[in-house]
Amino acid sequence: MKRAVVFAYHNVGVRCLKVLAARGIDVALVVTHQDNPAETIWFESVAALCEESGIPFITPADPSAPEVMAQVAAARPDFIFSFYYRHMLPVTLLEMAPRGAYNLHGSLLPKYRGRVPVNWAVLHGETETGATLHEMTAKPDAGAIIGQTMVPILPDDTAFEVFGKLTVAAEQTLWSALPGLIDGTAPRMPNELAKGSYFGGRKPEDGRIDWSQPAQAVYNLHRAVAPPYPGAWTVVNGRTVVIGRARLARGRFDAAPGLSLIDGQLYGVCGDGGALRISELLENGQALDAAQLAQLLAAA
Structure with missing residues (x-):
């Protein structure tokens, strides 16, 4: 043996x-x-x-x-x-x-x-x-x-x-x-x-989203670091939030790059007009509900 x-x-x-x-x-x-x-x-x-x-x-x-x-x-x-x-x-x-x-x-x-x-x-x-x-x-x-x-x-x-x-x-x-x-x-x-x-290695800070990038690049970042990894994150009104779940959205969007509520749905709009349709956004590991999302974006 x-x-x-x-x-x-x-x-x-x-x-x-x-x-x-x-x-x-x-x-x-x-x-x-x-x-x-x-x-x-x-x-x-x-x-x-x-x-x-x-x-x-x-x-x-x-x-x-x-x-x-x-x-x-x-x-x-x-x-x-x-x-x-x-x-x-x-x-x-x-x-x-x-x-x-x-x-x-x-x-x-x-x-x-x-x-x-x-x-x-x-x-x-x-x-x-x-x-x-x-x-x-x-x-x-x-x-x-x-x-x-x-x-x-x-x-x-x-x-x-x-x-x-x-x-x-x-x-x-x-x-x-x-x-x-x-x-x-x-x-x-x-x-x-x-x-x-x-x-080389990656650190949690490498997950910061640059919304000026094309939607596919931002989506790839999300997929690469999605939970249980630290997640792709952005800062809204001084608060750090992490994408929990998302998919590429169809079509193009006129909103400015960043997070936007459009027809009651949260999107991450990107530099090429494409977007991520975000079904879960986390703050401190907890999912934000609809009211919390509205409050977060209204304060931005």
Whole structure:
């Protein structure tokens, strides 16, 4: 039986740990994160799965700390896997796995290397993305590709919905690749970085809406950061409000860019005359009712 040390977090971490077990991999140690109390935790817990399954796990702040390196070495892994773990792993750690170190990334590499690839893909209006299993190297998301699974991004999909598809795609990719990794026959396809792209992380403040942009661009921003992510937001009369739910509206509107009540319906009018038809607007996480919306816009 092959042994693995797994660095894992999030839904992808949970599902892929289950795939390893189903494929007969002995998970000797899991390294995961402590949940951040300032973050909205809408996903499954790797730590909880380990507790239920009796898998040893640790939650260090720094995966390159000497004590972590010592525990990984003591586990004598054949493989090292990273499933949505949020830190880069040092090369000295990767070299502890004689059968290789592999990461599952949420894009069709080499496109969207780096942070939060699902959100970036939705923001840029992509119509497909996927999950890629690849070798880990010193450079992020740059190693040879072992396998990929594509998923569609439908016109109204939010990043949350796409992430659900990618969780299944990650599971499928790992399931298909493991037999070849175990017996040494897995393909290694080139990861042609020059044909791809790299993006950094996003912060809540990056969700501020520029209503002078075209409606499709504003809609893509909403879809990319819609709850449970922090949301696309705007300021009205000194009050910060977040779009909870919206769709692209049909037709063109003569109102000035920004929020407007038109025939009793809330719209976000954009620079090209297009608009978002907003069915839920949030303030401090709570949906505003019709009277509150009228009051908010009357004071603007």
